[in-house]
Amino acid sequence: MTDDHVAFSAVRVFDAVKALAFIGDLSMGQPTGHSLRTAWLAARLADASRADSVTNAAVRETSLLRWSGCTANAAGFADVFGDDIAIRIAMVEDRPGWAERLNALGGAGAVLAPLAQIHCEVSGEVARMLGLADATQSALRRIFETFDGHGLPTQHAHETVPQAVLIVALAGDIETFSRIYGIERMFELIARRADARYPAHLVDTAARHATSWLAELExxxxxxxxxxxxxxxxxLDTTAELIADVIDLKLPWMTGFSRAVAATAAQCCARLTADRSAHARVYRAGLIHGIGRASVPNQIWNMSERLPESAWERVRLAPYWTSRAGKQAGALGEAAELASYAYERSDGSGYFRGTxxxxxxLEANVLAASVMFVALRSDRPWRAARSAAEAAQHLRDEASRGRLNVNVVNALLSDGTSTVRTTAGHTVQSSRLTAREIDVLRVISRGASNKEAARELTLSPSTVRTHVENVFRKLECTTRAAATLKASALGLL
Incomplete structure (x- = not known):
């Protein structure tokens, strides 16, 4: 990452957290604002429970980030359940039949534990990268644990479960159940979970105050x-690259995509105008242009054949949700609005507006051309990556048809046709990974199995496995998603 990119992407931690909360809500199939409302209720519950100041802060931060690991295990949910969003809706809203379906697949321990491990490790890492306190990191790493010890992934119980986890779990249930089933039914459902999902004394506190809290919330x-x-x-301040990396975790074949779009767009924009504020806007927009992608199930993104119209309708709405994110993300609002133009076309054939x-x-045209160019240079489930020359010719053809801006395309292609990649300013040596370990990490970060990585790199599966184990040890993680997130921050991917 260049010094310019660092300046372009600076953002307040709270705005980054709100953007991540929005992505999490989309991933879980919940209304936008679900995490904000949950956090508001959790803060009230923490205050009423006389939680100390450390727990109070952890409750607020954990509530907003509790779904920040959802993109990381979306592929796993899709592999097991098909529609990664529909099953999460059923789980969060306690819909009839979802538990029976889970049991038919082998039960929570066999199916959900590894997915929970991915989620918890990534969300804890997100908190660490944002500079949040140890209490928040610990709570997020145990966000699916329960008071009775039947939670995931490690079945902690009672005092070994952070108080913030229990408060956030109850607040989330209050928000969800009251909205879907009404307040009276909500009280019945949380009472059933007393001394199981969360301690009875918290339920008692909620029973005394929840009705007035919900009225205030409205x-x-x-x-x-x-x-x-x-x-x-x-x-405090952070950078928006983390948001891009979390977005891209949803689909392994998207690893590094948003960063590459951002850097390509900023470079193209710099050839067209000396206005550094424009460079910053397109860079930020490139980083977060994929926010709305979280609203579409992985099974649609992974289709290798032509999408049916019903699937296309969901894809067309992805940039709409990116625009909506701007209403919640504070200082990122301007970037999110620009980002929502990433798939518009000059002849009106784009989406979602058809502008x-x-x-x-100019900035919208730059972003649209940059997204197309980087996508063409990347592997997709339905096609292999195009060569630089092929991608350049495609952009010229699109410009000649009136779909892309000619001047923008000429500027983008004026200095060669390589996709711009960024790094986070770390040297390879700073990660302590060997060159071969980085090679393996790059392949598995795109979703390859050990056997597939072995074939691609002409190694034995056992050698690949050893390299993966070394990568995990050196990066201090246990899942591929967390390794990918850390490696992205180190500029290795």
Missing amino acids: QASTADFDAALTTPDMR RDPSLT
């Missing part, structure tokens, strides 16, 4: 949410 403004939920650590030139700004 009147809360954006300013009220910000005032109630911003912790001291979330007032025509000259309504498209």
Whole structure:
């Protein structure tokens, strides 16, 4: 990552957290604002429970980030259940039949434990990268544990489960069940989970206050949410690259895509205007243009044949959800709005607005061309990556048909046709990984199995396995998703 990119991507931690909360809500099939509402209720519950200041901060931060590992295990949920979003809706909302389906597949221990491990490790790592306190990191690493010891992935119980986890779990149930089933039914459902999912004394506290809290919540403004939920650590600064990396975890074949789009767009924009604020806007927009992708199940993204119309309808709405994210993400709002133009075309054939030139700004045209170019240079389930020359010719053809801006395409292709890649400023040596370990990591980060990596790198499966084990040890993680996230931050992918 260049110094310019660092400056372009600077953002307040709270705004990054809100963007990640929005992505998590989409991944879980919940209404946007679900995590914010949960955090607001959790803060009230923590205050009413007389939690100490450390727990209070952890409750707020954990509530907002509890779904931040959802993109990381989306592929795993899709492999097991087909529709990664539909099964999460059923689980969170306690829909009839989902537990029976889980038991038919082997039960929570066999099916959900490894998926929970991925989620917990990644969400804990997200908190660490954001500079949040150990209490928040610990809570996120145990976010699916329960008071009775039947949680996942390690079945901690009672005092070994962070209090923040229990408070957030109850607040999440209050928000979800009251919204779907009504307040009376919500009280029945949380009572059933007393001394199981969370301790009875928390349920008793909620029983005394939840009705008034929910009434207050309906009147809360954006300013009220910000005032109630911003912790001291979330007032600090971070960079938006983490958001891009979390977005790309949803589909292994997207690893590094958003960073590459951002860097390509910023470089193209710099050839067209000296306005550094424009360079910054397109860079940020490139990083977060895929936010809405979380709303579409992996089984649709992974289709190798032509998409049916029903699937296309969901894909067309992805940039709409990116636009909606801007309403929640504070300082990232301008970037999210620009990002939602990534799939518009000059002739009006794009989506979701169908906007025509000259309504498209220079920055929107730059982003659209950059997304197309980087995508063409990348492998996809339905085709292999195009060569640089093929991708360049495709962009020229699109410009000649009036779908892309000619001047933008010429600027993008004026200095060669390589996709711009970025690093986070770390040297390879700083990761302590060998060159061969990095080779293996790059292949498995794109979703390859050990056997597939062995074939691609002309190694034995046992050698690949040894390299993977070394990568995990050196990066201090146990899952491929966490290794990918860390490696992306180190600029290795």
